[in-house]
Amino acid sequence: MMWxxxxxxxxxxxxxxxxxxDVLLVLCxxxxxxxxxxxxxxxxxxxxxxxxxxxxxxxxxxxxDRVISLKKGDKVCNSIVIRDGQVCMAAADCPDQxxxxxxxxxxxxxxxxxxxxxxxxEVASSQHKEIDN
Amino acid sequence: MKTRQITELGMLLALSLVLAxxxxxxxxxxxxxxxxxxxxxxxxxxxxxLRGGKTAFFFMILRVAMAGFLFSGVSGIVYSLAGGxxxxxxxxxxxxxxxxxxxxxxxxGALAHxxxxxxxxxxxxxxxxxxxxxxxxxxxxMLSGMAIGIAGGLLIGRWKKEFPDKNR
Numbered sequence: 481m482m483w484x485x486x487x488x489x490x491x492x493x494x495x496x497x498x499x500x501x502d503v504l505l506v507l508c509x510x511x512x513x514x515x516x517x518x519x520x521x522x523x524x525x526x527x528x529x530x531x532x533x534x535x536x537x538x539x540x541x542x543x544x545d546r547v548i549s550l551k552k553g554d555k556v557c558n559s560i561v562i563r564d565g566q567v568c569m570a571a572a573d574c575p576d577q578x579x580x581x582x583x584x585x586x587x588x589x590x591x592x593x594x595x596x597x598x599x600x601x602e603v604a605s606s607q608h609k610e611i612d613n
Numbered sequence: 614m615k616t617r618q619i620t621e622l623g624m625l626l627a628l629s630l631v632l633a634x635x636x637x638x639x640x641x642x643x644x645x646x647x648x649x650x651x652x653x654x655x656x657x658x659x660x661x662x663l664r665g666g667k668t669a670f671f672f673m674i675l676r677v678a679m680a681g682f683l684f685s686g687v688s689g690i691v692y693s694l695a696g697g698x699x700x701x702x703x704x705x706x707x708x709x710x711x712x713x714x715x716x717x718x719x720x721x722g723a724l725a726h727x728x729x730x731x732x733x734x735x736x737x738x739x740x741x742x743x744x745x746x747x748x749x750x751x752x753x754x755m756l757s758g759m760a761i762g763i764a765g766g767l768l769i770g771r772w773k774k775e776f777p778d779k780n781r
Contacts, residue, residue: 591742
Protein backbone atom coordinates (compact mmCIF):
# COMPACT_ATOMS: atom_id res chain seq x y z
CA MET A 481 0.00 0.00 0.00
CA MET A 482 1.37 3.38 -1.00
CA TRP A 483 2.04 5.48 2.03
CA UNK A 484 0.85 8.59 0.33
CA UNK A 485 -2.66 7.21 0.36
CA UNK A 486 -2.94 7.20 4.13
CA UNK A 487 -0.50 9.98 4.65
CA UNK A 488 -0.19 13.67 4.57
CA UNK A 489 -1.71 14.94 1.35
CA UNK A 490 -5.29 13.73 1.66
CA UNK A 491 -7.69 16.50 2.55
CA UNK A 492 -9.85 14.28 4.75
CA UNK A 493 -10.18 14.92 8.46
CA UNK A 494 -7.57 13.22 10.61
CA UNK A 495 -4.56 14.00 12.68
CA UNK A 496 -2.01 13.91 9.92
CA UNK A 497 -3.36 16.29 7.29
CA UNK A 498 -2.62 20.01 7.22
CA UNK A 499 -5.08 21.86 9.39
CA UNK A 500 -6.22 25.46 9.75
CA UNK A 501 -4.19 25.87 12.91
CA ASP A 502 -0.98 24.89 11.14
CA VAL A 503 -1.37 27.48 8.40
CA LEU A 504 -2.23 30.16 10.95
CA LEU A 505 0.77 29.19 13.05
CA VAL A 506 3.19 29.35 10.14
CA LEU A 507 1.86 32.75 9.07
CA CYS A 508 2.04 34.18 12.59
CA UNK A 509 5.55 32.94 13.23
CA UNK A 510 6.80 34.22 9.86
CA UNK A 511 5.17 37.60 10.42
CA UNK A 512 6.58 37.90 13.94
CA UNK A 513 10.07 36.90 12.84
CA UNK A 514 10.04 39.30 9.88
CA UNK A 515 8.89 42.07 12.18
CA UNK A 516 11.75 41.35 14.59
CA UNK A 517 14.23 41.32 11.71
CA UNK A 518 12.92 44.66 10.50
CA UNK A 519 13.28 46.20 13.92
CA UNK A 520 16.83 44.96 14.38
CA UNK A 521 17.95 45.67 10.82
CA UNK A 522 16.65 49.20 10.88
CA UNK A 523 19.11 50.25 13.51
CA UNK A 524 21.82 52.72 12.51
CA UNK A 525 25.46 51.72 12.32
CA UNK A 526 27.01 51.53 15.74
CA UNK A 527 30.24 53.16 16.75
CA UNK A 528 31.35 51.23 19.83
CA UNK A 529 32.25 47.61 20.45
CA UNK A 530 31.40 46.19 23.85
CA UNK A 531 33.02 42.92 24.86
CA UNK A 532 31.69 41.03 27.84
CA UNK A 533 33.71 38.09 29.15
CA UNK A 534 33.61 36.49 32.59
CA UNK A 535 31.28 39.20 33.80
CA UNK A 536 33.67 42.01 32.88
CA UNK A 537 32.78 44.51 30.16
CA UNK A 538 35.17 46.58 28.10
CA UNK A 539 34.39 49.20 25.48
CA UNK A 540 36.29 49.99 22.30
CA UNK A 541 35.61 52.40 19.45
CA UNK A 542 34.53 50.71 16.22
CA UNK A 543 36.50 53.14 14.10
CA UNK A 544 39.96 52.10 15.30
CA ASP A 545 41.50 48.89 13.90
CA ARG A 546 42.45 46.65 16.78
CA VAL A 547 43.00 43.02 17.80
CA ILE A 548 41.69 41.97 21.20
CA SER A 549 42.82 38.64 22.62
CA LEU A 550 40.86 37.17 25.52
CA LYS A 551 42.82 34.81 27.68
CA LYS A 552 41.79 31.99 29.93
CA GLY A 553 44.81 31.62 32.18
CA ASP A 554 47.73 31.46 29.74
CA LYS A 555 45.96 30.40 26.59
CA VAL A 556 44.12 32.73 24.23
CA CYS A 557 40.53 31.51 24.09
CA ASN A 558 38.96 34.14 21.82
CA SER A 559 40.52 36.53 19.33
CA ILE A 560 38.41 39.53 18.30
CA VAL A 561 39.39 41.75 15.39
CA ILE A 562 38.07 45.27 14.73
CA ARG A 563 38.85 46.33 11.18
CA ASP A 564 37.32 48.66 8.57
CA GLY A 565 34.44 49.58 10.83
CA GLN A 566 33.44 45.96 11.44
CA VAL A 567 34.18 43.49 14.18
CA CYS A 568 34.45 39.73 13.93
CA MET A 569 35.70 36.74 15.88
CA ALA A 570 38.94 35.73 14.19
CA ALA A 571 39.60 32.64 16.24
CA ALA A 572 38.29 30.74 19.25
CA ASP A 573 39.05 27.49 21.03
CA CYS A 574 35.41 26.44 21.41
CA PRO A 575 34.31 23.11 19.86
CA ASP A 576 31.49 24.38 17.63
CA GLN A 577 33.20 27.46 16.10
CA UNK A 578 29.85 29.16 15.49
CA UNK A 579 31.29 32.47 16.66
CA UNK A 580 34.18 32.21 14.21
CA UNK A 581 31.87 31.48 11.28
CA UNK A 582 29.65 34.44 12.11
CA UNK A 583 29.73 37.27 9.61
CA UNK A 584 31.46 40.49 10.70
CA UNK A 585 29.03 42.79 12.47
CA UNK A 586 28.71 46.56 12.40
CA UNK A 587 25.08 47.51 13.04
CA UNK A 588 23.84 48.69 16.39
CA UNK A 589 22.39 45.75 18.26
CA UNK A 590 24.25 43.02 16.37
CA UNK A 591 26.31 40.62 18.39
CA UNK A 592 28.61 37.63 18.12
CA UNK A 593 28.34 35.22 20.99
CA UNK A 594 30.64 32.39 21.99
CA UNK A 595 28.41 30.37 24.27
CA UNK A 596 30.97 27.81 25.54
CA UNK A 597 33.44 30.52 26.51
CA UNK A 598 30.69 32.89 27.64
CA UNK A 599 31.98 35.75 25.49
CA UNK A 600 29.68 38.40 23.98
CA UNK A 601 30.85 40.90 21.39
CA GLU A 602 28.22 43.51 20.70
CA VAL A 603 28.01 46.68 18.64
CA ALA A 604 26.58 49.62 20.54
CA SER A 605 25.92 53.23 19.75
CA SER A 606 26.94 56.00 22.09
CA GLN A 607 23.72 57.83 21.23
CA HIS A 608 21.24 54.94 21.33
CA LYS A 609 19.52 54.05 24.59
CA GLU A 610 20.10 50.38 25.44
CA ILE A 611 17.77 47.75 26.81
CA ASP A 612 19.67 46.90 29.95
CA ASN A 613 19.08 44.15 32.45
CA MET B 614 4.63 -0.84 33.10
CA LYS B 615 3.91 -3.68 30.76
CA THR B 616 6.75 -5.61 29.19
CA ARG B 617 5.64 -4.59 25.76
CA GLN B 618 5.80 -0.92 26.66
CA ILE B 619 9.25 -1.27 28.22
CA THR B 620 10.58 -3.04 25.17
CA GLU B 621 9.06 -0.55 22.79
CA LEU B 622 10.35 2.48 24.65
CA GLY B 623 13.82 0.97 25.02
CA MET B 624 13.99 0.32 21.32
CA LEU B 625 12.74 3.81 20.51
CA LEU B 626 15.26 5.36 22.88
CA ALA B 627 18.10 3.53 21.15
CA LEU B 628 16.70 4.64 17.80
CA SER B 629 16.54 8.27 18.87
CA LEU B 630 20.16 8.08 20.02
CA VAL B 631 21.17 6.84 16.57
CA LEU B 632 19.34 9.80 15.04
CA ALA B 633 21.07 12.13 17.48
CA UNK B 634 24.39 10.64 16.45
CA UNK B 635 23.62 11.15 12.77
CA UNK B 636 22.72 14.73 13.45
CA UNK B 637 25.95 15.34 15.34
CA UNK B 638 27.78 14.43 12.14
CA UNK B 639 26.09 17.19 10.17
CA UNK B 640 28.01 20.47 9.81
CA UNK B 641 26.62 23.56 11.46
CA UNK B 642 24.94 25.50 8.66
CA UNK B 643 24.07 28.81 10.26
CA UNK B 644 26.18 31.01 12.53
CA UNK B 645 23.52 30.97 15.22
CA UNK B 646 23.69 28.60 18.20
CA UNK B 647 20.73 26.26 18.31
CA UNK B 648 19.86 25.99 14.63
CA UNK B 649 19.40 22.31 13.96
CA UNK B 650 17.05 19.85 12.35
CA UNK B 651 16.26 17.94 15.53
CA UNK B 652 16.00 14.50 13.93
CA UNK B 653 15.61 12.67 17.24
CA UNK B 654 12.39 14.56 17.86
CA UNK B 655 10.63 12.38 15.32
CA UNK B 656 10.83 9.62 17.93
CA UNK B 657 9.72 11.96 20.71
CA UNK B 658 6.63 12.83 18.65
CA UNK B 659 5.99 9.12 18.16
CA UNK B 660 6.17 8.44 21.89
CA UNK B 661 3.90 11.42 22.56
CA UNK B 662 1.19 10.14 20.24
CA LEU B 663 1.57 6.48 21.20
CA ARG B 664 2.02 6.65 24.95
CA GLY B 665 0.96 10.10 26.08
CA GLY B 666 2.54 13.18 27.56
CA LYS B 667 3.97 11.84 30.80
CA THR B 668 5.86 9.05 29.08
CA ALA B 669 7.05 11.44 26.39
CA PHE B 670 8.29 13.84 29.06
CA PHE B 671 10.53 11.27 30.71
CA PHE B 672 11.54 9.92 27.33
CA MET B 673 12.72 13.36 26.26
CA ILE B 674 14.72 13.89 29.43
CA LEU B 675 16.39 10.49 29.07
CA ARG B 676 17.20 11.04 25.42
CA VAL B 677 18.57 14.54 25.93
CA ALA B 678 20.77 13.45 28.82
CA MET B 679 22.11 10.37 27.07
CA ALA B 680 22.63 12.05 23.72
CA GLY B 681 24.34 14.94 25.48
CA PHE B 682 26.75 12.68 27.32
CA LEU B 683 27.45 10.64 24.22
CA PHE B 684 27.53 13.17 21.39
CA SER B 685 27.24 16.85 22.03
CA GLY B 686 29.02 17.79 25.21
CA VAL B 687 28.03 17.77 28.86
CA SER B 688 28.05 21.56 29.17
CA GLY B 689 25.38 21.81 26.50
CA ILE B 690 22.99 19.44 28.27
CA VAL B 691 21.46 22.16 30.45
CA TYR B 692 20.31 24.07 27.35
CA SER B 693 18.90 20.98 25.68
CA LEU B 694 17.14 19.91 28.87
CA ALA B 695 15.47 23.28 29.26
CA GLY B 696 14.47 23.22 25.62
CA GLY B 697 13.24 19.65 25.75
CA UNK B 698 11.15 20.18 28.88
CA UNK B 699 9.47 23.27 27.39
CA UNK B 700 8.99 21.41 24.13
CA UNK B 701 7.14 18.41 25.54
CA UNK B 702 5.12 20.57 27.94
CA UNK B 703 3.90 22.80 25.11
CA UNK B 704 3.25 19.85 22.80
CA UNK B 705 1.10 18.16 25.48
CA UNK B 706 -1.11 21.24 25.52
CA UNK B 707 -1.15 21.83 21.77
CA UNK B 708 -1.94 18.20 21.03
CA UNK B 709 -5.37 18.57 22.62
CA UNK B 710 -6.55 21.12 20.07
CA UNK B 711 -7.95 19.43 17.02
CA UNK B 712 -7.13 22.25 14.64
CA UNK B 713 -3.43 21.47 14.89
CA UNK B 714 -2.16 18.48 12.98
CA UNK B 715 0.95 16.57 14.02
CA UNK B 716 3.02 19.02 12.00
CA UNK B 717 1.48 21.97 13.85
CA UNK B 718 2.13 20.37 17.23
CA UNK B 719 5.70 19.73 16.15
CA UNK B 720 6.15 23.38 15.12
CA UNK B 721 4.95 24.63 18.50
CA GLY B 722 7.27 22.08 20.13
CA ALA B 723 10.25 23.27 18.10
CA LEU B 724 9.51 26.91 18.92
CA ALA B 725 9.18 26.10 22.61
CA HIS B 726 12.42 24.15 22.44
CA UNK B 727 14.28 27.12 20.97
CA UNK B 728 12.62 29.49 23.43
CA UNK B 729 13.66 27.34 26.38
CA UNK B 730 17.23 27.16 25.10
CA UNK B 731 17.54 30.87 24.52
CA UNK B 732 16.05 31.75 27.90
CA UNK B 733 18.60 29.54 29.64
CA UNK B 734 21.35 31.08 27.50
CA UNK B 735 20.14 34.52 28.56
CA UNK B 736 20.26 33.45 32.19
CA UNK B 737 23.77 32.02 31.80
CA UNK B 738 25.20 34.94 29.82
CA UNK B 739 23.32 37.59 31.79
CA UNK B 740 23.11 39.69 28.64
CA UNK B 741 19.87 40.46 26.81
CA UNK B 742 21.69 40.59 23.45
CA UNK B 743 21.36 36.83 23.04
CA UNK B 744 17.60 37.27 22.68
CA UNK B 745 18.21 39.00 19.36
CA UNK B 746 18.92 35.58 17.91
CA UNK B 747 15.34 34.49 18.46
CA UNK B 748 13.92 35.59 15.06
CA UNK B 749 16.41 33.35 13.28
CA UNK B 750 15.66 30.51 15.67
CA UNK B 751 11.92 31.03 15.21
CA UNK B 752 12.17 30.66 11.43
CA UNK B 753 14.54 27.70 11.53
CA UNK B 754 12.51 26.10 14.33
CA MET B 755 9.33 26.50 12.34
CA LEU B 756 10.84 24.93 9.22
CA SER B 757 12.47 22.05 11.03
CA GLY B 758 9.32 21.57 13.12
CA MET B 759 7.31 21.28 9.92
CA ALA B 760 9.68 18.72 8.45
CA ILE B 761 9.90 16.66 11.63
CA GLY B 762 6.14 16.93 12.08
CA ILE B 763 5.39 15.64 8.60
CA ALA B 764 7.87 12.79 8.99
CA GLY B 765 6.52 12.09 12.47
CA GLY B 766 2.94 12.05 11.26
CA LEU B 767 3.75 9.49 8.60
CA LEU B 768 5.67 7.41 11.11
CA ILE B 769 2.88 7.49 13.70
CA GLY B 770 0.29 6.39 11.18
CA ARG B 771 2.44 3.54 9.98
CA TRP B 772 3.54 2.47 13.44
CA LYS B 773 0.00 2.29 14.78
CA LYS B 774 -0.92 0.03 11.92
CA GLU B 775 2.14 -2.21 12.03
CA PHE B 776 2.35 -2.53 15.81
CA PRO B 777 -1.16 -2.31 17.20
CA ASP B 778 -1.38 -2.38 20.95
CA LYS B 779 -4.72 -2.27 22.68
CA ASN B 780 -3.10 -0.79 25.78
CA ARG B 781 -2.23 2.46 24.04
